[in-house]
Amino acid sequence: MECDILTLFPRIFEGPLDESILKRSREAGLVKIKVHNLRDFTHDKHRVVDDRPYGGGPGMLMKPEPIFEAVEKLRRADSCVVLMTPQGAPFTQRRAGEFACKPHLIIICGHYEGVDERVREALVHEEVSIGDYVLTNGALAAAVFVDAVVRLIPGVLGGEQSADDDSFAGGLLEGPQYTRPPEFRGMRVPDILLSGDHAAVAEWRAEQARKRTKERRPDLLG
Ligand code: JFB
Secondary structure, three states, rough: OEEEEOOOOOOHHHHHHHHHHHHHHHHHHOOEEEEEHHHHHHOOOOOEEEEEEOOOOOOEOOOOHHHHHHHHHHOOOOOEEEEEEEEEOOOOOOHHHHHHOOEEEEEEEEOOOOOOEHHHHHOOOOEEEEEOOOOOOOOOHHHHHHHHOOOOOOOOOOOOHHHHHHHOOOOOOOOOOOOOOEEEOOEEEEEEHHOOHHHHHHHHHHHHHHHHHHHEEEEEEE
16 A cells, blocks of 8 residues: 655654554555655745635635645545544444555645645545544644554555454453462452363353443444
8 A cells, every 4th residue: 555644744743654564564665655845845935834724714725736736746546535534434343444445646745724625526535433532633643643554554454463353353352461460469360261161261251241241332333
């Protein structure tokens, strides 16, 4: 997969994209992520990317010209252009899996109060929101989006960390998990996990997952 990210704050991506799984999958060539500064697509002396909204109101909007110039330079016939916005469709594990199948993503991070509507009309295929809370801009949302999508690309997770085992993958939350030692500060690991009975362990885990999901996220049970 190739992924081009358009932002006014390219440095926000330096941390998340250069660590751990994302770093390794980039080095292995499984994903090619490029971060572009939208100011590089301006032509005026002050590299202006924002302007005041017609009709008045507080705050500034992103001007259409730098975004159009960037997208028209980067896009191909098979590109999917995504806009991060609080008005977007909720981003879910299912959506992440759909985006992981796209050969080329162009992600527009909004800033200020948002983008000129003509960007949506003419360039954007999908509008996405990572959740019902308010961020200061779209860059952190895009970093979350890319993280969730890239780890679903075949080969990105090693055999040991399979995406199939994740919370949500089976539509349920994961139950409790333990590692050594078998007793820590008087707290015991459940005997069944030490029993070596794989069928019994699987049944216990399934039951714990159902119980935890019912308690914490009954909405997931439908
Ligand atoms: C995304 C953004 C802003 C208008 C503008 C661009 N789940 C999410 N919350 N907030 C955002 C998001 C996503 N995806 C988000 C892009 C922009 C927020 N802002 C700031 C906040 C409220 N209303 C500008």
